[in-house]
Every structure is written in C-alpha cells, then in structure tokens.
Amino acid sequence: MSKNQGNLSNRQMKDLRDAFDLFDRDKSGTISLSELEQVLIALNFKPTDSLVRKVMKEMDIDGNGSVEFDEFVKVMKNVYERKFTDDEMRRVFKCFDIDGSGYVTADELHEILKRLNRDISKNQIREVINEVDMDHDGKISYEEFVHIIQQT
Incomplete structure (x- = not known):
C-alpha cells in the first residue's frame, strides 16, 4: 500500500x-x-x-x-x-441528467461516456443502471444517486 x-x-x-x-x-x-x-x-x-x-x-x-x-x-x-452537501450532490447529478428530467437514463449515461471517449455498449450501461436502480424503473433517480455516492 x-x-x-x-x-x-x-x-x-x-x-x-x-x-x-x-x-x-x-x-x-x-x-x-x-x-x-x-x-x-x-x-x-x-x-x-x-x-x-x-x-x-x-x-x-x-x-x-x-x-x-x-x-x-x-x-x-x-x-x-468528506460529506457532500445536498446542493453539491444536486449539482453533480445535474451534470448527468442532461435533459433535466430528474433521472439519469441509459441514453444520458451513454452520451456522457461517449463524450469522454469511452465506447461502452448499451448492454453494459444497462447492467450498471440495474445495479444502482433500486426501484427497477430503468433509470437512476436523485435518491438512488445519493445512495450510491454515500456507499463509496
């Protein structure tokens, strides 16, 4: 180490x-x-x-x-x-929630990763979302996002 x-x-x-x-x-x-x-x-x-x-x-x-x-x-x-404030968390979430819907979809996550020159298949993205998506609606809510960040 x-x-x-x-x-x-x-x-x-x-x-x-x-x-x-x-x-x-x-x-x-x-x-x-x-x-x-x-x-x-x-x-x-x-x-x-x-x-x-x-x-x-x-x-x-x-x-x-x-x-x-x-x-x-x-x-x-x-x-x-450090612990992040709600305001900080919301600002980060908005970076991923491109359309402002209050959710991060597979398409939005794919778009961000594409901008970062990462060619990740839609299947791989769906797998990531399934791991995070506690209510199984196919997208990441702000609450699910916070939960994942707090677990890291």
Whole structure:
C-alpha cells in the first residue's frame, strides 16, 4: 500500500485508477491541462480558462504542469473523506441528467461516456443502471444517486 493511499480500500483505489484513466485520454500516464478541460466539458461544465487553471493548480502538487496518478490520489482521497452537501450532490447529478428530467437514463449515461471517449455498449450501461436502480424503473433517480455516492 503506497503512503498516498492512506486508508483507501482496494475498491476505492480501483475507482480512482478508472477515473484517472478516463481523464488521461492520450494514455500518457498524466492528466494535462487540455485533458482536464475536455473532461469538464464532457461533464456539461462550461469551464473558463481561469477555472481550468485553478483546478489544475490544486491537483498539480509538484507544479510540473500535469497531474500524475499519485497527485490525483492525494487530491481525490479528500472526496472519500468528506460529506457532500445536498446542493453539491444536486449539482453533480445535474451534470448527468442532461435533459433535466430528474433521472439519469441509459441514453444520458451513454452520451456522457461517449463524450469522454469511452465506447461502452448499451448492454453494459444497462447492467450498471440495474445495479444502482433500486426501484427497477430503468433509470437512476436523485435518491438512488445519493445512495450510491454515500456507499463509496
């Protein structure tokens, strides 16, 4: 276990690796400023140059202009350790709820992943939704989303 890992579980480390790999679009082993900007855009944020630079500065601990996996873990470890406010959770949920219906559908999840250059089949997306979908209506409600986030 690396010292950056702290008390993160193996599942959390795998989740962080998966997230890092999603950001690292060119598979260079680092997240560049432009990759960070592209991910924010794909998640329906409309980042200004100054916002992207600010986020990069917070993540780029050694100041070399890119984020390595260890830096990513150090920053993201705080996500696992803190509780999010309802307002924060709703803002994140809205990034995925593209049509504002109050639900995240398979099509919306597919669209977000496509924007992130992840070619995942609709079947795989349905499997993910089935794992999260407690009331079995085929979509993810805000309450189901919160439940999953709080379990991580």
